[in-house]
Amino acid sequence: MSSTKTCSTSLSTANVLEAALSGDERQGRLAAGQDPAKRQQILEGADRVFSTMGFDAASMNDITREAGVSKGTIYVYFDSKEELFLELCIGYRDKLFSGIYSAFEGNHNLRDALIAFGKALSIKVTSDMVIRSQRVVIGVAQRMPSMSRSFYEQGPKKGQAIVKAFLEKHVAAGDLEIEDTELATHQLSDLMMSGLFKRRLFGFTDKEPTEEEINRAVIGGVDMFLRAYGKR
Amino acid sequence: MSSTKTCSTSLSTANVLEAALSGDERQGRLAAGQDPAKRQQILEGADRVFSTMGFDAASMNDITREAGVSKGTIYVYFDSKEELFLELCIGYRDKLFSGIYSAFEGNHNLRDALIAFGKALSIKVTSDMVIRSQRVVIGVAQRMPSMSRSFYEQGPKKGQAIVKAFLEKHVAAGDLEIEDTELATHQLSDLMMSGLFKRRLFGFTDKEPTEEEINRAVIGGVDMFLRAYGKR
Amino acid sequence: MSSTKTCSTSLSTANVLEAALSGDERQGRLAAGQDPAKRQQILEGADRVFSTMGFDAASMNDITREAGVSKGTIYVYFDSKEELFLELCIGYRDKLFSGIYSAFEGNHNLRDALIAFGKALSIKVTSDMVIRSQRVVIGVAQRMPSMSRSFYEQGPKKGQAIVKAFLEKHVAAGDLEIEDTELATHQLSDLMMSGLFKRRLFGFTDKEPTEEEINRAVIGGVDMFLRAYGKR
Amino acid sequence: MSSTKTCSTSLSTANVLEAALSGDERQGRLAAGQDPAKRQQILEGADRVFSTMGFDAASMNDITREAGVSKGTIYVYFDSKEELFLELCIGYRDKLFSGIYSAFEGNHNLRDALIAFGKALSIKVTSDMVIRSQRVVIGVAQRMPSMSRSFYEQGPKKGQAIVKAFLEKHVAAGDLEIEDTELATHQLSDLMMSGLFKRRLFGFTDKEPTEEEINRAVIGGVDMFLRAYGKR
DNA sequence: AATGAATGAGCTTTCATTCAT
DNA sequence: GATGAATGAAAGCTCATTCAT
Numbered sequence: 030m031s032s033t034k035t036c037s038t039s040l041s042t043a044n045v046l047e048a049a050l051s052g053d054e055r056q057g058r059l060a061a062g063q064d065p066a067k068r069q070q071i072l073e074g075a076d077r078v079f080s081t082m083g084f085d086a087a088s089m090n091d092i093t094r095e096a097g098v099s100k101g102t103i104y105v106y107f108d109s110k111e112e113l114f115l116e117l118c119i120g121y122r123d124k125l126f127s128g129i130y131s132a133f134e135g136n137h138n139l140r141d142a143l144i145a146f147g148k149a150l151s152i153k154v155t156s157d158m159v160i161r162s163q164r165v166v167i168g169v170a171q172r173m174p175s176m177s178r179s180f181y182e183q184g185p186k187k188g189q190a191i192v193k194a195f196l197e198k199h200v201a202a203g204d205l206e207i208e209d210t211e212l213a214t215h216q217l218s219d220l221m222m223s224g225l226f227k228r229r230l231f232g233f234t235d236k237e238p239t240e241e242e243i244n245r246a247v248i249g250g251v252d253m254f255l256r257a258y259g260k261r
Numbered sequence: 262m263s264s265t266k267t268c269s270t271s272l273s274t275a276n277v278l279e280a281a282l283s284g285d286e287r288q289g290r291l292a293a294g295q296d297p298a299k300r301q302q303i304l305e306g307a308d309r310v311f312s313t314m315g316f317d318a319a320s321m322n323d324i325t326r327e328a329g330v331s332k333g334t335i336y337v338y339f340d341s342k343e344e345l346f347l348e349l350c351i352g353y354r355d356k357l358f359s360g361i362y363s364a365f366e367g368n369h370n371l372r373d374a375l376i377a378f379g380k381a382l383s384i385k386v387t388s389d390m391v392i393r394s395q396r397v398v399i400g401v402a403q404r405m406p407s408m409s410r411s412f413y414e415q416g417p418k419k420g421q422a423i424v425k426a427f428l429e430k431h432v433a434a435g436d437l438e439i440e441d442t443e444l445a446t447h448q449l450s451d452l453m454m455s456g457l458f459k460r461r462l463f464g465f466t467d468k469e470p471t472e473e474e475i476n477r478a479v480i481g482g483v484d485m486f487l488r489a490y491g492k493r
Numbered sequence: 494m495s496s497t498k499t500c501s502t503s504l505s506t507a508n509v510l511e512a513a514l515s516g517d518e519r520q521g522r523l524a525a526g527q528d529p530a531k532r533q534q535i536l537e538g539a540d541r542v543f544s545t546m547g548f549d550a551a552s553m554n555d556i557t558r559e560a561g562v563s564k565g566t567i568y569v570y571f572d573s574k575e576e577l578f579l580e581l582c583i584g585y586r587d588k589l590f591s592g593i594y595s596a597f598e599g600n601h602n603l604r605d606a607l608i609a610f611g612k613a614l615s616i617k618v619t620s621d622m623v624i625r626s627q628r629v630v631i632g633v634a635q636r637m638p639s640m641s642r643s644f645y646e647q648g649p650k651k652g653q654a655i656v657k658a659f660l661e662k663h664v665a666a667g668d669l670e671i672e673d674t675e676l677a678t679h680q681l682s683d684l685m686m687s688g689l690f691k692r693r694l695f696g697f698t699d700k701e702p703t704e705e706e707i708n709r710a711v712i713g714g715v716d717m718f719l720r721a722y723g724k725r
Numbered sequence: 726m727s728s729t730k731t732c733s734t735s736l737s738t739a740n741v742l743e744a745a746l747s748g749d750e751r752q753g754r755l756a757a758g759q760d761p762a763k764r765q766q767i768l769e770g771a772d773r774v775f776s777t778m779g780f781d782a783a784s785m786n787d788i789t790r791e792a793g794v795s796k797g798t799i800y801v802y803f804d805s806k807e808e809l810f811l812e813l814c815i816g817y818r819d820k821l822f823s824g825i826y827s828a829f830e831g832n833h834n835l836r837d838a839l840i841a842f843g844k845a846l847s848i849k850v851t852s853d854m855v856i857r858s859q860r861v862v863i864g865v866a867q868r869m870p871s872m873s874r875s876f877y878e879q880g881p882k883k884g885q886a887i888v889k890a891f892l893e894k895h896v897a898a899g900d901l902e903i904e905d906t907e908l909a910t911h912q913l914s915d916l917m918m919s920g921l922f923k924r925r926l927f928g929f930t931d932k933e934p935t936e937e938e939i940n941r942a943v944i945g946g947v948d949m950f951l952r953a954y955g956k957r
Numbered sequence: 958a959a960t961g962a963a964t965g966a967g968c969t970t971t972c973a974t975t976c977a978t
Numbered sequence: 979g980a981t982g983a984a985t986g987a988a989a990g991c992t993c994a995t996t997c998a999t
Contacts, residue, residue: 064983083400085317089969099985101972110969161403168400170464171315171393181463212481215456224447232402233413249444256489321994331960332995342994528962547864549781553990563964564991574990625867632864634928635779635857645927676945679920688911696866697877713908720953785973795981796974806973 068106071096072120075113080161083168084114111173114165118176121162122184129153130191139204140255142195147221147247154222155229155238163230189214205258213258220250300338303328304352307345312393316346316401346397347408353394354416361385362423371436372487374427379453379479386454387461387470395462421446437490445490452482532570535560536584539577544625548578548633575637578629582640585626586648593617594655603668604719606659611685611711618686619693619702627694653678669722677722684714764802767792768816771809776857780810780865810861811872817858818880825849826887835900835955836947838891843917843943850918851925851934859926885910901954909954916946 074096078087089110093100107113132149136142153159170177193214199205207213225246228234238246306328310319321342325332339345361381368374385391402409425446431437439445457478460466470478538560542551553574557564571577596613600606617623634641657678663669671677689710692698702710770792774783785806789796803809825845832838849855866873889910895901903909921942924930934942 067983081403083317083404085315086404088967090967093986100970101986102984104970105983164399164402167396167462168315170396170462171313172318174464174467177464181460181465185459185463186465209477209481212456212477216452216482216485219451219455220448223451224444227417228413230399230402231413231417232406232409233418235406245441245444246447249441250448253445253448253489257485258488320992325961333960333997334958336995337958531962545867547781547868549779550868552988554988557965565965565993566963568991569962628863628866631860631926632779634860634926635777636782638928638931641928645924645929649923649927650929673941673945676920676941677949680916680946680949683915683919684912687915688908691881692877694863694866695877695881696870696873697882699870699874709905709908710911713905714912717909717912717953721949722952784971789982797976797981798979800974801979 067098067102071098071103071106071113072117074098075117076120076162079114079117079165080158083165085169114169115176118162118166118180119183121159121166122180125153125159125162125184126188130188133191133195139199140251143217143251143254144247146192147251148243150218151222151225151238151243151247155225155243157237160229167230189218192217204260206260207258213254217250217254220254221247223250299330299334303330303335303338303345304349306330307349308352308394311346311349311397312390315397343405346401347405350394350398350408350412351415353391353398354412357385357391357394357416358420362420365423365427371431372483375449375483375486376479378424379483380475382450383454383457383470383475383479387457387475389469392461399462421450424449436492438492439490445486449482449486452486453479455482531562531566535562535567535570535577536581538562539581540584540626543578543581543629544622547629578633579640582626582630582644583647585623585630586644589617589623589626589648590652594652597655597659603663603723604715607681607715607718608711610656611715612707614682615686615689615702615707615711619689619707621701624693631694653682656681668724670724671722677718681714681718684718685711687714763794763798767794767799767802767809768813770794771813772816772858775810775813775861776854780861807869810865811869814858814862814872814876815879817855817862818876821849821855821858821880822884826884829887829891835895836951839913839947839950840943842888843947844939846914847918847921847934847939847943851921851939853933856925863926885914888913900956902956903954909950913946913950916950917943919946 071092074094075087075092078091078095081087082091089100089103092113093103096103103113107116129146129149132146133142136145166177166180189211193210196205196207196210196213196217200207200210223246225238225242229238303324306326307319307324310323310327313319314323321332321335324345325335328335335345339348361378364378364381365374368377398409398412421443425442428437428439428442428445428449432439432442455478457470457474461470535556538558539551539556542555542559545551546555553564553567556577557567560567567577571580593610593613596610597606600609630641630644653675657674660669660671660674660677660681664671664674687710689702689706693702767788770790771783771788774787774791777783778787785796785799788799788809792799799809803812825842828842828845829838832841862873862876885907889906892901892903892906892909892913896903896906919942921934921938925934
């Protein structure tokens with residue numbers, strides 16, 4: 030990396046000004062591939078293009094246009110189209126499950142906690158952005174198995190663990206009577222977006238579900254779950 | 262290798278015989294793009310290629326090779342790569358739900374009928390072939406929305422109607438107590454492959470589920486469903 | 494490979510005509526990458542482009558234009574730009590030394606034989622085509638050492654062996670008195686184009702040498718060689 | 726790494742000192758493109774890169790890295806990659822023949838003088854650096870004829886003149902009997918590195934010749950020359 | 958009617974050059 | 979005056995589609 034001007038003259042007022050400036054908004058020019066804002070700009074453009082067209086049909090020219098950055102610049106920040114996509118997938122994954130599980134914490138009543146969690150999960154998972162992301166990842170699953178596997182492992186699977194722990198806690202507390210908690214975990218997740226997720230994934234419904242639709246699925250699912258596993 | 266004209270007739274009378282045959286079963290030569298066997302041959306080759314590589318990564322040369330038909334011939338039967346794929350999707354859809362719903366008919370006991378249906382459905386939906394097909398359809402859902410929507414409408418949605426009718430019959434018979442049968446239909450479908458479908462779709466599990474895994478999911482799902490909706 | 498029509502009807506006159514035609518000038522369509530005329534056409538175009546611009550500065554588009562063949566076709570015949578160039582180099586090499594050494598055979602007088610050989614060699618080596626070829630090979634010698642080494646080994650080096658054998662024969666016959674025939678071989682080759690080769694190679698002279706210039710160098714060189722090594 | 730302004734002055738008087746210095750030896754800051762040391766630094770980096778990779782395969786980034794100077798700076802000193810290369814060629818040329826001709830001066834005996842000169846010439850011309858330089862010049866001779874011509878004119882050709890004068894002196898002195906001194910000049914040069922130069926140029930030998938190989942070629946060449954042209 | 962050699966637009970990626978800092 | 983991030987034209991190569999055979 031290049032040494033920036035280290036002109037540490039101790040008395041010139043110019044330096045004071047310079048230091049003041051550099052501290053907040055203008056920190057000189059960033060090294061190649063090091064500007065987080067530009068990186069973000071590229072990722073956002075790429076996201077729009079990949080989500081719309083899928084990995085293969087998206088061209089680097091499309092991304093160039095959408096990101097408002099030159100092709101050369103993209104290649105400074107990302108080694109290849111595939112690497113750019115990979116980075117994006119990590120973002121998809123993290124976005125997908127961030128903030129959902131905190132829903133468990135705010136509610137001490139079991140049913141309320143499950144409903145709050147179910148709503149957060151369903152809204153997120155059926156959102157345009159997340160649906161598109163998942164389509165892209167599923168679309169390349171055959172050709173890039175490790176990528177989509179890692180997507181699943183770092184995302185949904187981690188989520189399952191949290192839900193499972195929550196259920197086990199309530200089994201121990203005597204609120205629930207479950208033999209196979211792992212299976213119940215999957216069942217709960219699936220019930221919470223029954224009738225929503227697949228229809229969105231296959232594009233049968235091209236709009237995000239309404240609050241009413243979310244409520245119907247989530248409350249219906251949670252109540253069914255409790256009817257089956259709850260202590261009488 | 263391509264099958265070529267093997268006209269090893271040794272006499273001019275052969276032509277007469279050939280003409281006679283062409284009318285009924287050797288069919289002589291069919292009009293361009295009219296031979297259903299050749300059409301099928303192309304579709305099967307294309308299926309293998311698309312399922313393995315996805316739509317974009319598959320090349321017409323790959324299909325040519327796999328189908329054992331020349332490129333020109335493919336273009337006589339299908340206008341474009343996209344049209345060929347579209348046709349294939351219709352096949353995917355039909356294959357997906359054929360023969361599953363007959364499971365309802367063989368069993369008069371409710372639980373047995375649901376389990377039989379659940380097994381047939383889960384095995385089919387998590388099979389390599391169907392998983393790959395679904396990945397392809399989902400992968401292009403953003404770019405070709407009408408295709409994947411029609412896939413869903415003609416396939417899963419029709420299936421839902423059959424299941425719903427079955428449930429309603431048992432509600433009427435007093436075996437089940439369900440308020441929202443449409444929701445219950447979705448719930449039943451999802452429960453039957455809880456923990457199997459998504460993991461397969463995202464490639465987390467790259468082998469078809471074992472019979473044991475299928476049983477665990479299906480029986481677990483049906484029993485839960487009955488515990489929630491069954492008459493005490 | 495596709496099986497061609499093996500319609501071996503033994504009596505139809507049509508087959509006779511077909512056989513007659515296929516035998517001499519129209520042998521059906523050649524397999525991809527198998528038409529020697531097209532291969533030659535590409536090589537000739539590539540030769541013109543590489544000779545004029547060198548390996549790196551030549552673009553596949555230039556070659557496409559010059560050869561009058563599409564890019565796709567070039568890539569059917571040659572796997573890469575480098576492979577095409579390699580093939581060309583083999584041609585350069587073979588062209589360079591073909592037919593030169595026969596000069597030894599026609600003359601029984603030592604001096605006449607050497608002069609005939611020298612002329613053939615000098616004319617060839619200083620010809621536009623060969624000079625350009627050598628420039629290209631020398632230009633990539635640093636980056637593709639095996640290629641230029643093989644060029645030297647299969648070309649000049651083989652030539653040296655022939656000359657050496659010729660000199661040894663005359664040493665044995667008592668016409669020449671040489672201690673180090675290998676060195677003398679190099680000396681002879683160099684003397685025969687003294688003042689011609691390097692000037693051409695570096696582009697100091699941009700026209701092929703005149704007959705007079707060739708004579709001056711060759712006769713001067715041979716006579717000097719004989720004065721030094723010939724029996725008094 | 727780039728050298729940066731290390732202006733660690735602690736007082737405003739420093740500026741006065743700096744100004745004073747800039748006049749004579751620290752020179753302060755030179756006008757853009759006027760610092761001969763920096764110019765040299767760039768040329769040396771470029772030399773290493775061009776010699777190794779050839780003109781086309783060398784990238785300005787490679788040169789930037791090797792010279793330790795920024796791209797912008799290079800473009801202040803040289804208008805283009807080609808111009809930089811041109812300048813370098815002049816350097817190649819001058820280096821090539823500097824110091825060789827002094828060999829004539831130290832020896833009064835004809836044979837010793839020729840051998841001393843031959844050794845100096847052969848060692849230089851077959852050295853890695855000079856071979857690589859020549860390859861580059863030859864490689865672009867077709868595309869940049871004036872460059873390589875000037876290379877030849879200012880280098881080898883000037884050398885020939887010196888050798889020719891030397892030979893003529895000895896002809897006049899009666900040591901040599903030569904009709905065509907120009908031809909003899911070329912012959913002498915070629916004989917002195919017979920078997921060395923071409924093999925090196927084409928990369929057949931990738932190591933500089935040993936002293937023994939040099940001796941064999943030079944002494945063999947000089948003796949042959951004297952046998953042919955020397956007074957009995 | 959079937960073939961597959963040929964086409965060329967369009968792909969990902971590189972790099973000489975510019976110019977804001 | 980020096981820097982190196984940004985640019986975009988152009989590189990090598992692929993592949994859906996066409997059409998002479």
